Amino acid sequence: MPDTLRQDQDPEVTLITPSAPISTPTHGGRAKCLQRLVRLDMPVPRTVALRFDTVHRIARGAMPDIDRILAEFPRGALLCVRPSSEDPDWGGPGSVLNIGMNDAAYVELSDSIGADAASSLYQRFVMAYAIHVARLDPDVFEEIDGTGQDGLSEALRCYEEEAEEPFPQDPARQLAEVLRSMARAWDGTTARLLRQAKGAPVDAGLGLIVQQMALGLGIGECGSGVLQLVNSETGLPQITGRYLSQSQGREALQRGQKSLFLECDPRGPSLEEIAPEAFEQLKQYAAFMREKLRAEMQIEFTLENGSVHILDGVRVKRSARAALRIAVRLAEEGIISRQEAVMRVEPRGLSELLHRQIDPEAERDVLGRGVAASPGAATGRIVFSSSEAQASAARGEPCVLVRRETSPEDVRGMHAAVAVLTERGGITSHAAVIGRGLGLPCVVGAVRMGFRLHDKLLLAEDGRRFREGDIITVDGSSGQILAGAPKTIEAALDDAFQTFMSWADAERDIGIRANADTPADATTARNFAAQGIGLCRTEHMFFEAERITPMREMIFADSPDDRKAALARLLPMQRADFIELFRIMEGMPVCIRLFDPPLHEFLPSDRAGMRDLAEALDLPVSDVTRRVESMGEYNPMLGMRGVRLGIAVPEIYDMQARAIFEATLEASRDGAPVVPEIMLPLVSACREVELVRSRIDAVAAAVRHERGRDFDYSLGVMVETPRACLRADEIAQHAHFLSFGTNDLTQMTYGLSRDDAGRFMSDYVQQGVFPEDPFHRLDAEGVGELIRIGVRRGRQGNGGVMLSVCGEHGGNPESIAFCRSVGIDYVSCSPFRVPVARLAAAQLAI
Numbered sequence: 001m002p003d004t005l006r007q008d009q010d011p012e013v014t015l016i017t018p019s020a021p022i023s024t025p026t027h028g029g030r031a032k033c034l035q036r037l038v039r040l041d042m043p044v045p046r047t048v049a050l051r052f053d054t055v056h057r058i059a060r061g062a063m064p065d066i067d068r069i070l071a072e073f074p075r076g077a078l079l080c081v082r083p084s085s086e087d088p089d090w091g092g093p094g095s096v097l098n099i100g101m102n103d104a105a106y107v108e109l110s111d112s113i114g115a116d117a118a119s120s121l122y123q124r125f126v127m128a129y130a131i132h133v134a135r136l137d138p139d140v141f142e143e144i145d146g147t148g149q150d151g152l153s154e155a156l157r158c159y160e161e162e163a164e165e166p167f168p169q170d171p172a173r174q175l176a177e178v179l180r181s182m183a184r185a186w187d188g189t190t191a192r193l194l195r196q197a198k199g200a201p202v203d204a205g206l207g208l209i210v211q212q213m214a215l216g217l218g219i220g221e222c223g224s225g226v227l228q229l230v231n232s233e234t235g236l237p238q239i240t241g242r243y244l245s246q247s248q249g250r251e252a253l254q255r256g257q258k259s260l261f262l263e264c265d266p267r268g269p270s271l272e273e274i275a276p277e278a279f280e281q282l283k284q285y286a287a288f289m290r291e292k293l294r295a296e297m298q299i300e301f302t303l304e305n306g307s308v309h310i311l312d313g314v315r316v317k318r319s320a321r322a323a324l325r326i327a328v329r330l331a332e333e334g335i336i337s338r339q340e341a342v343m344r345v346e347p348r349g350l351s352e353l354l355h356r357q358i359d360p361e362a363e364r365d366v367l368g369r370g371v372a373a374s375p376g377a378a379t380g381r382i383v384f385s386s387s388e389a390q391a392s393a394a395r396g397e398p399c400v401l402v403r404r405e406t407s408p409e410d411v412r413g414m415h416a417a418v419a420v421l422t423e424r425g426g427i428t429s430h431a432a433v434i435g436r437g438l439g440l441p442c443v444v445g446a447v448r449m450g451f452r453l454h455d456k457l458l459l460a461e462d463g464r465r466f467r468e469g470d471i472i473t474v475d476g477s478s479g480q481i482l483a484g485a486p487k488t489i490e491a492a493l494d495d496a497f498q499t500f501m502s503w504a505d506a507e508r509d510i511g512i513r514a515n516a517d518t519p520a521d522a523t524t525a526r527n528f529a530a531q532g533i534g535l536c537r538t539e540h541m542f543f544e545a546e547r548i549t550p551m552r553e554m555i556f557a558d559s560p561d562d563r564k565a566a567l568a569r570l571l572p573m574q575r576a577d578f579i580e581l582f583r584i585m586e587g588m589p590v591c592i593r594l595f596d597p598p599l600h601e602f603l604p605s606d607r608a609g610m611r612d613l614a615e616a617l618d619l620p621v622s623d624v625t626r627r628v629e630s631m632g633e634y635n636p637m638l639g640m641r642g643v644r645l646g647i648a649v650p651e652i653y654d655m656q657a658r659a660i661f662e663a664t665l666e667a668s669r670d671g672a673p674v675v676p677e678i679m680l681p682l683v684s685a686c687r688e689v690e691l692v693r694s695r696i697d698a699v700a701a702a703v704r705h706e707r708g709r710d711f712d713y714s715l716g717v718m719v720e721t722p723r724a725c726l727r728a729d730e731i732a733q734h735a736h737f738l739s740f741g742t743n744d745l746t747q748m749t750y751g752l753s754r755d756d757a758g759r760f761m762s763d764y765v766q767q768g769v770f771p772e773d774p775f776h777r778l779d780a781e782g783v784g785e786l787i788r789i790g791v792r793r794g795r796q797g798n799g800g801v802m803l804s805v806c807g808e809h810g811g812n813p814e815s816i817a818f819c820r821s822v823g824i825d826y827v828s829c830s831p832f833r834v835p836v837a838r839l840a841a842a843q844l845a846i
């Protein structure tokens with residue numbers, strides 16, 4: 001057949017040939033993939049591709065020349081139309097098969113493949129057309145109980161009754177209507193929202209392909225199915241798929257269908273047994289595709305009287321674990337380069353591999369069950385709204401977001417939560433899709449639990465009541481919801497993971513450290529190959545019940561002597577903490593930030609707490625209450641925080657410096673030499689640094705003298721106030737390093753409370769005031785401008801100064817890109833985000 005639809009004659013529609021001008025950005029991924037298969041000489045049925053702009057015009061009523069499309073195919077051939085979006089994950093309208101079936105085709109096909117098969121094809125098309133094109137209620141066809149010709153007659157009658165016209169017989173009209181309905185479906189609101197949730201741009205286009213049908217119904221071995229050479233969950237080699245005799249399209253995959261596994265299946269013979277030659281051929285095609293298309297592919301195929309037709313090839317759907325293993329194997333076999341392997345895994349998806357699991361030995365107090373939608377287990381306090389989730393995260397309290405279902409407005413809440421539980425939804429619901437994207441443990445469709453959101457109440461399946469703030473655990477791997485915090489175990493990181501990450505590290509040109517406050521955090525950081533601790537928030541070491549009392553005594557101390565005594569009790573605790581951190585990190589850098597608490601966080605807020613404190617301090621409750629009130633601040637985040645505490649009550653930092661130095665000597669004695677980094681928070685003036693530095697130097701001198709041993713340390717400054725950015729040149733003259741605290745810097749640049757922004761953030765993002773929550777993704781324009789100034793001036797003031805970012809943004813791929821672009825030496829993020837950051841940074845360097 002001549003190439004009547006060559007690009008130069010009609011750019012709107014293009015016959016897919018090896019040299020046709022087809023590209024993913026103009027025709028979509030499916031069209032491009034089919035062209036690759038054609039180039040590989042696979043038995044692909046004849047196919048025509050329609051460009052995005054053509055389909056866009058079709059949706060607006062401008063139809064291309066249908067007769068010219070039809071002229072590309074043998075007269076009377078049945079056709080199908082399939083969507084071809086740029087990224088297959090963005091979905092698209094369902095394919096419509098058997099276009100061209102009409103009374104005449106029925107007669108012809110009855111002769112060639114038998115009346116039953118012909119009736120079945122015709123009936124399928126009538127029903128698909130009725131539902132997808134004429135938009136009739138599918139229930140209309142529910143009562144059809146006849147098969148073969150009877151079923152067909154009933155379907156035609158139903159159509160005529162409901163559509164108030166006979167079933168259209170003209171193939172050109174049929175095709176035009178199918179194209180129109182698919183083009184319009186892409187423009188529908190639901191479809192748009194769904195694909196945008198998967199990351200599609202607002203103006204994502206749809207291409208359509210028109211393909212000659214391989215029938216899958218008829219004489220000899222006919223049927224359809226899919227086949228791949230790898231297990232989608234594990235990524236390990238395994239031939240998997242489905243095949244159903246006398247079927248079309250994806251019928252073999254539909255639940256409830258009696259289908260034959262490709263592999264040995266106790267329910268019946270396998271494809272290998274029914275059609276061994278076809279099976280062998282399919283395996284060879286799949287292996288050939290894998291090699292030539294350099295990816296694990298799923299083949300969609302049809303057998304027509306025993307011969308194989310390849311309808312499509314799509315990249316195998318895969319879990320993050322599988323994606324990584326597949327990439328590693330392809331690189332190890334020399335099919336792709338290591339760099340390409342590194343580029344093939346989505347950094348955010350890595351967290352799916354990294355989450356803790358519930359210890360198999362742990363007791364499980366099961367409250368309810370739902371669909372296991374995103375793997376891993378996480379424990380947190382119940383919150384019932386996204387703004388509460390954000391507030392909870394800002395307080396540093398892990399939370400589980402509990403919703404009936406989630407919508408795009410909840411994405412920020414999901415970012416803030418450690419896990420998500422919903423009443424509604426299935427494996428592809430919003431919560432499930434987004435949860436997996438974020439690597440967030442997620443259980444959806446827990447319909448037997450009670451979700452009384454107005455009463456802030458979650459009812460277990462057995463009726464137990466859980467309120468906001470109660471602790472539950474979501475096991476996204478099993479679908480269970482558990483009471484309390486069962487013991488968990490670290491993710492198992494296999495050889496493929498280690499190999500992959502070593503390839504990533506070989507490319508990376510920006511350092512990655514972890515924010516770690518506890519030995520457990522530090523161990524995780526080591527496991528994930530962080531290059532040190534970039535931020536140890538020392539105040540977090542004192543939230544535990546048995547430690548908070550001496551801390552409170554110190555805060556309440558009236559006289560310098562009392563304070564000294566309280567600090568003397570804190571010193572050994574701090575020293576022990578630091579020794580442990582240094583030992584775990586084995587000589588890697590450990591950056592310890594001196595206290596940065598708004599002090600009120602350490603004081604009791606309710607009567608019971610006041611009473612406990614009064615008891616501990618041996619004071620009347622009224623005294624304690626008065627003192628707590630007197631220490632209250634109107635705006636604690638801008639009050640007696642950070643270095644201000646070090647200036648006003650210098651003994652606290654003295655104690656911490658001593659603990660650090662003594663621990664340095666202790667840990668260096670039996671391990672790698674330690675050079676601690678000491679960091680001052682919330683600096684805004686150079687003089688603050690000078691004053692604190694001279695005291696810390698004095699403590700260092702005292703410890704050296706007392707112990708008769710020498711040690712080194714470096715002193716740095718957190719740049720997290722706008723003034724510190726502006727004055728970075730003079731500040732850097734007194735510092736070995738500057739670390740941008742982008743959480744506070746964002747708060748202060750916007751004048752936006754970290755704790756309260758959740759209340760209106762969704763309105764702001766929805767109305768496009770902010771493109772994204774600036775606490776989640778660094779605002780490159782505003783906050784970023786201050787960082788650029790800070791970097792430039794910091795380096796002017798001290799050419800050797802080391803620069804880093806230690807706010808939450810350090811684990812966010814887009815923010816890492818910004819940090820790298822302005823010349824930051826390393827970013828520091830929470831331990832579980834370290835591999836994500838390592839991979840994101842590697843991809844930036846490739």
Ligand code: PEP
Pocket residue numbers: 535537596720740741742743744745806807808
């Ligand atoms: C910051 O402000 O970015 C930071 C890392 O410190 P914190 O979150 O403890 O205020």
Ligand code: MG
Pocket residue numbers: 681720741743744
């Ligand atoms: Mg801060």
